[in-house]
Amino acid sequence: MIEISDLVVTYGSATALDHVRLSVRRGEMVALLGPNGAGKSTLADTLSGIVSPASGTVEVAGRLAHIPEGRQLFPDLTVEDNLVLGGWRAGARDPAPVFEILPRLAELRRRRAGVLSGGEQQMVAFGRALMSRPEVLVVDELSLGLAPIATRDLAAHLVELNRDQGLTVLLIEQNARLAFGVCERAYVLEAGRIVAEGPCAELAEDPRVARAYLGGSIEEPRR
Numbered sequence: 311m312i313e314i315s316d317l318v319v320t321y322g323s324a325t326a327l328d329h330v331r332l333s334v335r336r337g338e339m340v341a342l343l344g345p346n347g348a349g350k351s352t353l354a355d356t357l358s359g360i361v362s363p364a365s366g367t368v369e370v371a372g373r374l375a376h377i378p379e380g381r382q383l384f385p386d387l388t389v390e391d392n393l394v395l396g397g398w399r400a401g402a403r404d405p406a407p408v409f410e411i412l413p414r415l416a417e418l419r420r421r422r423a424g425v426l427s428g429g430e431q432q433m434v435a436f437g438r439a440l441m442s443r444p445e446v447l448v449v450d451e452l453s454l455g456l457a458p459i460a461t462r463d464l465a466a467h468l469v470e471l472n473r474d475q476g477l478t479v480l481l482i483e484q485n486a487r488l489a490f491g492v493c494e495r496a497y498v499l500e501a502g503r504i505v506a507e508g509p510c511a512e513l514a515e516d517p518r519v520a521r522a523y524l525g526g527s528i529e530e531p532r533r
């Protein structure tokens with residue numbers, strides 16, 4: 311569904327992605343982990359065509375939707391109008407199917423997106439992405455700024471869509487526990503390069519991955 315080969319992306323003289331190779335098969339849920347500045351959002355932006363590669367290839371086999379980092383809603387528009395805009399390119403105007411999946415959005419439909427809580431805004435961003443009836447969904451930091459319960463709730467919706475509708479998912483996360491809990495495979499991106507990849511169960515056992523992303527033996531700061 312996603313096939314990235316030898317991808318190089320630069321911003322001026324800085325290399326954000328350095329010969330990255332990543333693939334996601336139809337129906338898979340795959341995680342992309344990495345620290346701040348690793349290039350994760352750049353990879354998501356390249357998949358959705360916002361950023362152009364300097365070299366390499368990016369192939370997406372079906373309709374792709376992208377939940378961008380920080381949601382990027384239209385704060386002065388209602389929830390419903392944000393959703394309708396999400397369906398615009400696909401010619402989908404009726405948010406009813408999205409309300410069926412995310413009933414809370416029906417209750418919030420008349421509210422301005424800008425006044426919602428972080429969790430509610432992330433749900434709107436999720437619903438807006440679903441409006442385009444995607445076959446593959448790229449989620450950039452589902453858990454960003456959300457309480458654990460809101461994160462779990464949205465992750466459960468993702469799992470359900472994957473299981474019941476075969477939605478292919480690339481989940482970009484800092485929260486490795488969440489990512490490993492819901493994905494089968496993961497890639498680890500550091501400083502623009504893939505430094506580890508494999509089944510989540512195996513990666514979780516890798517001492518370096520555990521230390522960096524699961525809080526393994528990292529020393530807690532003391533006061």
Ligand SMILES: Nc1ncnc2c1ncn2[C@@H]1O[C@H](COP(=O)(O)OP(=O)(O)OP(=O)(O)O)[C@@H](O)[C@H]1O
Pocket residue numbers: 321324326344345346347348349350351352353379
């Ligand atoms: N538009 C831009 N112009 C210049 N440099 C950029 C631009 N966007 C990103 N970068 C740089 O590219 C590198 C990768 O950034 P990116 O946002 O892709 O990382 P990330 O892994 O998503 O980080 P985070 O987890 O902090 O969001 C960083 O060094 C960043 O400063």
